[in-house]
Each structure stands twice: as structure tokens, then as C-alpha cells.
Amino acid sequence: MSRYDTKTIEPKWQAAWEQAGTFVATRDEAKPKYYVLEMFPYPSGRIHIGHVRNYTMGDVIARFKLATGHNVLHPMGFDAFGMPAENAAMASGGHPKTWTYDNIDTMVEQMKPLGFGLDWSRMFATCDPEYYGQQQAMFLDFMEKGLVYRKNAVVNWDPVDMTVLANEQVIDGKGWRSGAEVERRELTQWFFKISDFSEELLEAIDGLDDWPAKVKLMQQNWIGKSRGLEFAFERVDGGDPIAVYTTRPDTLMGAAFVGISPDHPVAKALAAADPKVEAFRAECQKGGTTEEALEKAEKLGLDTGLTVRHPLNPNWELPVWIANFILMDYGTGAIFGCPAHDQRDLDFCRKYALPVTETFVPEDTKLAPKSILDAEFVDGDIAEVHGTRYFRLHDQAYVPPKTERVRWINHFAGLDLATGDEAIDATIAVAERDGWGKGVTNYRLRDWGLSRQRYWGCPIPVVHCEDCGVVPEKKENLPVELPFDEDGKPIDFSVPGNPLDRHPTWRDCACPACGKPAKRETDTMDTFVDSSWYFARFTAPREKTPTNMDDAKYWMNVDQYIGGIEHAILHLLYSRFFARAMHICGHLPKSAIEPFDALFTQGMVTHAIYVTRDENDRPVYHFPEDVEIHESGARLGATGEEVEVIPSAKMSKSKNNVVDPVAIIDQYGADTARWFVLSDSPPERDVEWTAAGAEAAFRHLSRVHRISAEIAEGGDTGTGDDALRRAMHKAIHDVTMGVESFGFNAAIAKLYAFTNVLAKAKASHAARREAIITLAQLMAPMTPHLAEEIWATQGGEGLIANAPWPKADESLLVEDTVTLPIQVNGKRRSEVTVPKDLPKAEVEKLALADEAVVKALAGGQPKKLIVVPGRIVNVVI
RNA sequence: GCGGGCGUGAUGGAAUGGUAGACAUAUCGGACUUAAAAUCCGUGGGCCGUAUGGCCGUGUGGGUUCGAGUCCCACCGCCCGCACCA
Numbered sequence: 001m002s003r004y005d006t007k008t009i010e011p012k013w014q015a016a017w018e019q020a021g022t023f024v025a026t027r028d029e030a031k032p033k034y035y036v037l038e039m040f041p042y043p044s045g046r047i048h049i050g051h052v053r054n055y056t057m058g059d060v061i062a063r064f065k066l067a068t069g070h071n072v073l074h075p076m077g078f079d080a081f082g083m084p085a086e087n088a089a090m091a092s093g094g095h096p097k098t099w100t101y102d103n104i105d106t107m108v109e110q111m112k113p114l115g116f117g118l119d120w121s122r123m124f125a126t127c128d129p130e131y132y133g134q135q136q137a138m139f140l141d142f143m144e145k146g147l148v149y150r151k152n153a154v155v156n157w158d159p160v161d162m163t164v165l166a167n168e169q170v171i172d173g174k175g176w177r178s179g180a181e182v183e184r185r186e187l188t189q190w191f192f193k194i195s196d197f198s199e200e201l202l203e204a205i206d207g208l209d210d211w212p213a214k215v216k217l218m219q220q221n222w223i224g225k226s227r228g229l230e231f232a233f234e235r236v237d238g239g240d241p242i243a244v245y246t247t248r249p250d251t252l253m254g255a256a257f258v259g260i261s262p263d264h265p266v267a268k269a270l271a272a273a274d275p276k277v278e279a280f281r282a283e284c285q286k287g288g289t290t291e292e293a294l295e296k297a298e299k300l301g302l303d304t305g306l307t308v309r310h311p312l313n314p315n316w317e318l319p320v321w322i323a324n325f326i327l328m329d330y331g332t333g334a335i336f337g338c339p340a341h342d343q344r345d346l347d348f349c350r351k352y353a354l355p356v357t358e359t360f361v362p363e364d365t366k367l368a369p370k371s372i373l374d375a376e377f378v379d380g381d382i383a384e385v386h387g388t389r390y391f392r393l394h395d396q397a398y399v400p401p402k403t404e405r406v407r408w409i410n411h412f413a414g415l416d417l418a419t420g421d422e423a424i425d426a427t428i429a430v431a432e433r434d435g436w437g438k439g440v441t442n443y444r445l446r447d448w449g450l451s452r453q454r455y456w457g458c459p460i461p462v463v464h465c466e467d468c469g470v471v472p473e474k475k476e477n478l479p480v481e482l483p484f485d486e487d488g489k490p491i492d493f494s495v496p497g498n499p500l501d502r503h504p505t506w507r508d509c510a511c512p513a514c515g516k517p518a519k520r521e522t523d524t525m526d527t528f529v530d531s532s533w534y535f536a537r538f539t540a541p542r543e544k545t546p547t548n549m550d551d552a553k554y555w556m557n558v559d560q561y562i563g564g565i566e567h568a569i570l571h572l573l574y575s576r577f578f579a580r581a582m583h584i585c586g587h588l589p590k591s592a593i594e595p596f597d598a599l600f601t602q603g604m605v606t607h608a609i610y611v612t613r614d615e616n617d618r619p620v621y622h623f624p625e626d627v628e629i630h631e632s633g634a635r636l637g638a639t640g641e642e643v644e645v646i647p648s649a650k651m652s653k654s655k656n657n658v659v660d661p662v663a664i665i666d667q668y669g670a671d672t673a674r675w676f677v678l679s680d681s682p683p684e685r686d687v688e689w690t691a692a693g694a695e696a697a698f699r700h701l702s703r704v705h706r707i708s709a710e711i712a713e714g715g716d717t718g719t720g721d722d723a724l725r726r727a728m729h730k731a732i733h734d735v736t737m738g739v740e741s742f743g744f745n746a747a748i749a750k751l752y753a754f755t756n757v758l759a760k761a762k763a764s765h766a767a768r769r770e771a772i773i774t775l776a777q778l779m780a781p782m783t784p785h786l787a788e789e790i791w792a793t794q795g796g797e798g799l800i801a802n803a804p805w806p807k808a809d810e811s812l813l814v815e816d817t818v819t820l821p822i823q824v825n826g827k828r829r830s831e832v833t834v835p836k837d838l839p840k841a842e843v844e845k846l847a848l849a850d851e852a853v854v855k856a857l858a859g860g861q862p863k864k865l866i867v868v869p870g871r872i873v874n875v876v877i
Numbered sequence: 878g879c880g881g882g883c884g885u886g887a888u889g890g891a892a893u894g895g896u897a898g899a900c901a902u903a904u905c906g907g908a909c910u911u912a913a914a915a916u917c918c919g920u921g922g923g924c925c926g927u928a929u930g931g932c933c934g935u936g937u938g939g940g941u942u943c944g945a946g947u948c949c950c951a952c953c954g955c956c957c958g959c960a961c962c963a
Contacts, residue, residue, distance in 0.1 A: 042963050082963060155961070166961040214881055218958075291959050295878040452961065527963070565957060568881080677896050680889045680901075688889070692902060740924035746891070821896040826944040828896050866943055871896040876943045
């Protein structure tokens, strides 16, 4: 009997698929098309077991769709621009281009033995000039349609290296290499006008029926539509009024101060005249640009000495403060602070001794007069004195949901009991009636800054001309290619800053408008641009235009997109924007403006970390192969030292817990790796790689292989054909459901169960042969090599990859009798087996006659009797 | 800080609001073997009980329901994102 020899089996079938062109996609109007795509990898160097999981899921879908009669497109490429290539060049003196293409070669070589059903003929990398040249062409189209513009924006500035830093390169507010305190600095940058699409991108989320609800919710919150009031505070000194935007105009009577951003024009004007203000602005510019850093930073304020008049009472003057937590990018860059109903404002006002005024109190309370002592407020903000409940603020701002009714104090629109939403409406109405403000809709979504001051990215194809200004490059001059050399030598990346900026010749060019000598733009594009349209490019990857409309019409949309949850917002939102922009420029049909019909977000593959401590109590990480697991705990194989096990940690080179797919394939074969990454956890959740789990997967596949070999040797073993066929059709049904609903782990559990039945089945040779062939077909999307091998062993024609998916015989799925649990007051007490169509009344009779029920009733009558046909009986006493 | 998610035996997990723990792993017991490996059979949430069986049990505390792992509220813990990481 032949053993399960993956080293022979797997390359054999991979060669067979390649020779047959099984996965090469060509347009065929006669068949329904199916486009399945996994988020393409960054060529970091080696493939990761996480990639294996991602692509295996896609491959299961692709092979399943092929078997169900679809014309499948399942391509692969590389998201190849980005910082790590430059970092590698900086660290070891190579070139980003060489590093990247070497990595791509390695990774392709590592992916092929996994047997993915990919159309490799469509592969490209985003750093191919053929790709980024088309991207530049689209950029010019976007410019023409007014979708691109320039403005100032803040970046992380390293004052020692004199260079812009990515957020990732800012560690605890310091530059990663120089260690210098990072500053926020303004730079003129290129932007895509994604904010023009805020409403459309928000509304269209409703139509994304096959996206996870959590992703849709995150995108909605990110776009952040809000309704509010815009108005201006008159300055007492007669200067330009200060415009503010607020989502809580109902709290206007609780205003304590007006706050402006350190980057607000008024703040800048004051700073020009007053070094104290300038020093404060400089203080505010310390640290990185992330919203997290800004939000967590200590709240700082500076009283400008300016005052403004309250719009509802000209005698009420409010101080103007500069505050570091106010963003110039959102609203008008100025707010009014209402400490009673906003925690951040409350903290600020307590810190700077500004007054706190409630504008509303809980419905069943009164505002506490001063005469009620603090001591009465034993439990937070409410005190009860002589039967009356009084409210007064303490440490927490009072922020009830806007849909909750509250009691208003001195509301100028005459409200008494009303919800926040009603009060906002009333306030906006009054402001509009009296002409001092207007209701506006605002979005949190900001325009997409795409400029990067780095080398390894797609050059922005514009030219700066002294006479003509910013001029788009001519399309016939595309691609604007990155230079490989400078002064005849490969570019030196050991110097901080953008090599394009200091390149001796690359910048020099002729102005596309007037022909005079001019300078190229040296900013390159954000790598998110590259990944925002690659899915469209896969439909016609060699086209001399960004897309081919016929191909795009045929293949788009992506029917199933699969990738990590970490891309839930940015990548997916940018792609949705890009599809719309491409449609406007004639590169995609209208039908493709929502490019991903269905989205699935898969979890990570994790692995335990093994740690010991050195003499200074610093952690020492050990490779799994150096650790022995005993019942009493884990120990180092060499020394017997006890090892701490941290389960389910993200794989990381520095923690020595990375599982290399290449080693796994070598040890067990690709099918085992594929089977394991699908089997133990639901695909949306993290799965922990364990040696025992991989071993178990391998044992199971060996067992299936062995069963096939036994059956091939023939012989009838009994007469249980009927039971085996029932189990088989149940398996067909369950596995089909599992695959269609991304329940891969559940599908695999059903395959285990069916295998157990088949292994023990006493049945005719014909029935057993039918069962093993069906099992192979059901396993084929997950373990395609083993499936082909069994198919061939059992004399199947052609390739199993092309065989039609088995169909479940519905008549064999239904049982004649069902066993119903009988509950008494919701607790299971007994059960009764009845014919499946037994009328409800009969079931009730049987239930009431049940020994346990009779005992529980003790002669009495049940209060209620619930019979759910085919499910359960509940007797309520 | 803000937004989103997750939490079930020793372990990974299963379960259209309807018998919690399918399937797999560890463990333990047995068969086969001179022996081991492989394989096969059984055991496999906790407590009590020889057993039929009983009580408890899905992070914690409350709620809705005839019935809650599942729905709602609060809390705790962990994970993801926060616009220049990909």
C-alpha cells in the first residue's frame, strides 16, 4: 500500500494544473464570472503563515466556484512600494529596487508549492513602471477633473535629521533614528478630494450587504457625519469675528470660553506680535501628528486676553483661549467650551479656573442651589434633600444620550423637558430665525494627503516651472521613472532625506507648457494609492491604458474580497473613492463604483511565545524547537530551565515565534498547512499555530489517503450502503453550506465526522468508492493535491479541479423521526422520539404523559405548554 | 483619549433565541507488538453518587423571555484602527 508521500504528490499535481492551464482566466460570456481576490502582499522577504491562511481561504472559494460552474478570476500581485525597502537599503547599503524584486522572486517561489489556484500570468508589482506609469496617467486625469489639489498640512519633522517622519517612525514623540523630539511642521502637500464624496461614500455603505457590519460601522464613524451650528463670536476689540462649529448648540448657555487651534489665523497673528504666544504655539507643536498622540497629550491652554460677546447676550463676554486639543482641520478650527456637558472642556476649565454652568439637569432633578452642601452629595452628582432630588456637577461632565429627555435651565427657546436632539433643532431654528448662525452638516473625513517625501514610491507626474507654475507632465512622457543611479553610482540611501530631492540630474526637465528648463516634483505617492486600484488592473494587467473597459465590465466587481481587519477603514475607503474617481475619468464602468461586492475579514495566525529571564530580569525568547512541553510545564530542552508560555501572540521575528510555511511544507506538505490554517478557528478569528495541531492535520490527511488506498484494493465489507449514503449526502450538504458561508472550520469538522463514518462503514465496494470520491471532491478546495491523488487512484476522469461539485439528495437529508427534548420550566427533564410530522396536539399529549412531566406536575395543570415543531417542548408550571 | 470587535472544558472551538461542549487536541485506560512507533477501540466540564440520576456551569453583575452562550444595560480583560506602517 502506498504511503502519503506529499513530496511526490504535490509537485505532480501542481505541474498538471499548470499544464492544463486550469486557473488561467479568460473572458467567457457563456459562464457566470467570479472574481475572488485576497489583499495582495507586501514583499517583505518571505511568506508568512498568515499569508498562507489568507490565500488558502481565497483558494477554497476560487476552487469551489470553479467546481460550481463559474469562470473564475483569482490573481496575485505585490504591493511593492513602501518604506521597508528604503529602510533595508539604509541599513545594509543595497537598493530598494533590487531588494524588492529579489523578495518578490523569493516569495513567488515560496507560494507556488502551496498549490494555490492562481492565474500567475496576470501577476504584477506596483513598482513595475508599467503599473505606476498608468497610475500617473490616472493622476493627471484626476487633476483635470479637479480631484487633486495642493495645500499646507502638518507632518512629523525630525529637527536633527532634517527629514519628514512617518507616524511609525515616531516613538514616544521622538525620531526613531535621531532620538530628537519630533515637531509638527507645515508643508505644501498634494491631496485627493475624497471629502467631496463624503455623503456618497456614507450613503452607499447601506448597499454593501455582504460586508461585515463592524466594517460598515467603522467606516460610517470614520466619515463622521454630524449636524451642527455654525456661527461667529463678535470680538469685543472689533477684530475679525471668530467662526465656530459646534455639534452641541443646545449647550450654548453653558459656554465658558472660546477655544482656538494653535494653527488658527488669530493665534498666528497674536504670535507674530507676542513672543509668549509664539512660545506657547511652539510648545503645542511638540510631538507627533497622530490623533492618538494629540488626544492623549496633556491639555494645554493660553489665555489670549481677547474677549468675545455671547451671541444671545451682548453683555456676556467670554475669554478666548488657545488650546492644543483643537484641530485646525476639523470644523472652523475654533470651538466654544461647555464644561458642564463635555468632559474634556470640564477638565480644561477646572485646570484654568473657568466657570462651570449647567444648561440642563436630569429630568427628575432640580439644579442644586449653593445652600446645599457638598456633603449632601454622598453618591456622585445627585443629592436628595427633603424628598427633592438636586443635581450638581462634580468630577464627571453630564453627557446623557441626545435621545434622552432632560430638564433645561433658562433655555432661550423656552424649552423645559426635551431631549438633546430636540434642543439642538430648536437652537438652530432660533439662530437661523434671528440671523446669527446657520445649521450645517459636517464630516470628520479629511482630504487624503498623498504626498510622501520619499524615494521608493510612484513619482507625482508634475513639473514646477518658474513661469507657468505647477504643470502636469505630458501623458506621452509617462512613466516618469524613478532614477536608479546618481552620478553613475547606485543612489546612496545612508543619507537622511529624500534622494529625489538631492539627485543631481533627475529633477531637471523641460516645462511641458513652455518648454523652458523646469524642476520635477520630488514627492512620491502614498502607497495606499497603489493599492486603491490594483484590483481593477488585474482585469487587464498588460493594457496600455489603466484599464480596458470590456475587461473591466466583464470581471468587475470583485465578488469576494478577503483580507485583514486592519484594513477596515483606510484601504477600503480609499479604494471606494478611487473606483468613483476612475469612473468619472472613464476608467471604470458605473457598475463598478463599489468595487467589492462581498468582503471577508480574516483573523491572524498566532503562535505561543516562550520566555525565560536573564540575570537582569530581561526577557529571553526561545524558538519552539528548543522547548519541550511537559505536563508539569514547559522546559528548555538543553538546560531543563522552566519556560514561561505566552499563548496566542502575534508572530514577530524578535520574539522567535514565527512559523515558516516553507519548513511546514517540507515536513508535512502544503495540504497539511492549508488544512490546519482552516481547521481550528473560525476564519474571522485568530488561530494559534501549534505543532500538535499541524501533526493532527497531517495524521488525518494520511488517514484519508489510507482509506482511499484500501477501497482501491476492493472488497465488499457489508450491507450498510444506505447509512453510508445518507451520511455522504449530509456531508455534501453541510460542507457546501460551510464553504458558502465562510464556515471553513465547521466544514472541516463535518469532513472529519464523515471520514469517521466512512472508515467504519460496512458497505459495498461501490458505495465506499462513491463515498471516498465524494469525500475527495468535498476536500478538494482545501487539500487539492490529496484530492487529485484520490481522484486518480479511484479512476476519476481528468482533473478533480474541473469536476462538477457534488449535489446533495434532499430526500436523504430528512430523518423520519425526531427526538424532542422535553423541558420543565426551561430545564431539560426528558425526551420523546416522534415521527417528524406528528401534529402538535399529539406531541403535547405525549409530553404531558411523560414520566418526568407527570412527576413534576404532581397532579396539577401546566400554566403553559410550548411546542416548537421539530425543536423542543417546554412545560411551564 | 476616540471608534470597532472579542471573551464557552486542560486546549482550539461547535451551537437559525430551543438538549451547551459537535469536531479536533492533550490526558487516562485497553487492543495489536518481544518492544516502540504507527494504527484501532474506549474515556474525555466541575461537584455528589456504585448506578438510574441530581446540582452547578459559556469573563463579572443586572435585565428581557416559557426558554439566553446567543438579545439589552453596566463593568472587567484582551485585540484591531486612529488618516505618513503595509
